[in-house]
Amino acid sequence: MATRGTVKPSQNFNASQDAEALEKAMKGLGTDEAAILQLVVARSNAQRQQIKVAYKTLFGKDLVDTLKGELGGKFETLIVGLMTAPLAYDVSALRNAIKGAGTDEKVLVEILASRTPQQVKDIVAAYKKEYDVDLEEDISGDTSGHFKRLLVILLQGNRQSGVQAANVETDAQVLFKAGEQKFGTDEQTFVTILGNRSAEHLRKVFDAYMKLAGFEMEESIKRETSGGLRDLLLAVVKCARSVPAYFAETLYHAMKGTGTYDNTLIRVMVTRSEVDLLDIRTEFRKLFACSLFSMIKGDTGGDYRKALLLLCGGDDA
Numbered sequence: 001m002a003t004r005g006t007v008k009p010s011q012n013f014n015a016s017q018d019a020e021a022l023e024k025a026m027k028g029l030g031t032d033e034a035a036i037l038q039l040v041v042a043r044s045n046a047q048r049q050q051i052k053v054a055y056k057t058l059f060g061k062d063l064v065d066t067l068k069g070e071l072g073g074k075f076e077t078l079i080v081g082l083m084t085a086p087l088a089y090d091v092s093a094l095r096n097a098i099k100g101a102g103t104d105e106k107v108l109v110e111i112l113a114s115r116t117p118q119q120v121k122d123i124v125a126a127y128k129k130e131y132d133v134d135l136e137e138d139i140s141g142d143t144s145g146h147f148k149r150l151l152v153i154l155l156q157g158n159r160q161s162g163v164q165a166a167n168v169e170t171d172a173q174v175l176f177k178a179g180e181q182k183f184g185t186d187e188q189t190f191v192t193i194l195g196n197r198s199a200e201h202l203r204k205v206f207d208a209y210m211k212l213a214g215f216e217m218e219e220s221i222k223r224e225t226s227g228g229l230r231d232l233l234l235a236v237v238k239c240a241r242s243v244p245a246y247f248a249e250t251l252y253h254a255m256k257g258t259g260t261y262d263n264t265l266i267r268v269m270v271t272r273s274e275v276d277l278l279d280i281r282t283e284f285r286k287l288f289a290c291s292l293f294s295m296i297k298g299d300t301g302g303d304y305r306k307a308l309l310l311l312c313g314g315d316d317a
Contacts, residue, residue, distance in 0.1 A: 003274055003275065003276075004244075004275065004276045004277070004278045004279045005272070005273050005274035005275050005276065005277050005278065006273055006277045006278055006281075006311060006312065006313030006314070007041065007042075007043075007044060007045075007273040007274050007277075007311065007313075008044065009043070009044040009046070009047055010042055010043050010044070010047060013043070013047050013050075015047070015050040015051050015053065015054035016054045016057075016058060018039060018043065018047075018051045018054070019051050019054040019055040019057075019058050019059070019063070020058065021035065021039055022035075022036060022039065022051070022055065022063065022067075023055070023058070023059055025039075026066060026067070026070045031070045031071065033071070033075065033303040034303070034306070036067070036071075036079065037075075037079065037303055037306055037307040037310065038310070040079055040082050040083065040307075041082070041307060041310040041311055042310075044274060045082070045085060045086060045274060048082065048083050049085055051063065052064065052083065063083065064080055064083050064084075067079055067080060067083065068080060073304070074262050074266065074300075074304045075302065075303045075304040075307065077262075077263075077266055078266050078269075078270070078304060078307055078308070079307065081266055081267070081270040082270055082273075082311075084270075086271065086274075087122055087123065087126050088126070088130075089270065089271065090111055090115070090119075090123050090271070091123055091126045091127050091130055092130075093107055093111060093267060094107065094108065094111060094123070094127065094135065095127070095130075095131060095138075098138045098139060098142050099138075103142045103143065105143075105147075105228045105231065105232075106231075106264065107267070108139065108143075108151060108232075109228070109231050109232045109235045110235065110250065110264075110267070110268075111123075112151060112154040112155065112232075113154065113232065113235035113236045113238075113239045113246075114235070114239050114243055114246060114247070117157035117158065117159045118157065119157075120154065120155060120156075120157035121157040123135070124136070124155060124157070135155060136152060136155050139151050139152070139155065140152065143228070145229065146187040146188065146190075146191050146229050147227065147228040147229040147232060149188070149191050150191045150194070150195050150229065150232050150233070150236070151232065153191065153192070153195035153196065154195055154236075158196070159195075159196060159197070159198055160196060160197055160198050160201065161198050162198060162200065162201070163198070163200050163201045163204055164197075164201060165204075167201075168201065168204045168205055168208055169208055171193050171197065171201075171205045171208075172205050172208035172209040172211075172212055173212065174189055174193065175189060175190065175193060175205070175209060175217070175220075176209060176212050176213055177189075178190060179220045179221075179223075179224040180213055180220055180223075180224070185224040185225060187225065187229065190221070190224075190225070190233055191229075191233075193205070194233060194236045194237065194240075195236070199239070199240040199241075202237070202240040203240060203241060205217075206237070206240070206241070217237050218234060218237055218238075221233045221234055221237065222234070242283065243276065244276050244279035244280045244282070244283045245283040245287065247268055247272055247276070247280045247283075248280050248281075248283040248284040248287055248288075248292070249287065250264065250268055251264075251265065251268055251269075251280070251284065251292060251295075252284065252287070252288055252295070254268070255295050255296070255299040260299050260300065265296075265300075265308070268280075269308055269311050269312070270311075273311050277311070277312070277313065278313070280292070281293075281312070281313075281314075281316050282316070284316075285316040291315050291316040291317055292312055292316070293309060293312050293314065293315035293316065293317075294315060294317070296308050296309060296312055297309060
């Protein structure tokens with residue numbers, strides 16, 4: 001599968017050499033952060049997993065634990081994230097979102113709206129294996145209403161495939177009647193249709209809806225719903241239109257204004273670096289008055305910034 005990521009596997013890869021280089025960077029007084037970040041970002045995730053095995057084989061200790069002991073703050077979070085296998089990363093992100101103080105709905109929304117049905121099925125199975133509890137139970141116990149219902153639908157990973165041409169017009173009409181034409185919104189209709197149809201099908205429904213209503217699906221959702229449900233419906237619609245554009249917006253809002261939502265910035269850069277970060281950069285440049293590179297540069301500092309800019313992989317001035 002051709003990847004649109006910025007991170008590619010290193011051609012002359014030698015796990016033991018890399019393990020030795022990392023040990024050298026952490027040994028003795030002071031840590032060579034630059035050496036660590038340059039090596040880690042220049043390897044694919046699969047290669048980083050091999051380095052972890054080689055490190056333990058050579059030195060009899062866990063590489064991630066050692067990194068945690070040597071690094072700190074956001075830089076540590078980023079490097080540890082890059083060292084984690086993608087599936088395990090999603091699983092622990094969801095677990096922390098549910099089990100932390102208060103539910104981090106943003107994480108639930110982002111992961112469940114943007115991952116493919118197969119990825120969701122893998123996440124559900126890995127979560128059960130890791131924590132011996134169903135992800136659906138954990139999420140259901142922590143959310144409510146139609147927000148919960150749509151999360152549960154997405155957790156099934158059973159989206160239809162292809163376009164049901166005969167249903168495009170009907171779906172658009174049903175959504176229009178459920179929202180704009182009704183006193184009070186029929187949320188269940190939105191949840192069922194947006195949760196079950198394929199992205200290709202939904203894009204056609206959105207076009208038909210636009211003709212019918214005179215404005216975009218997103219505008220209706222903003223008017224007709226609120227809170228977690230509104231955020232989740234918007235994410236589902238945006239991901240159906242374009243996953244890279246959805247992440248470009250997510251990154252922009254993580255950095256816009258005062259303060260940076262570093263956890264979001266780190267999560268998106270880590271999880272998309274080998275998937276579609278090149279496309280995200282392109283969409284970012286189209287949507288906003290600056291490049292992703294320049295925004296990261298202006299919003300972060302130190303080794304954390306260096307590593308993020310290397311992950312970004314280039315400027316689109």
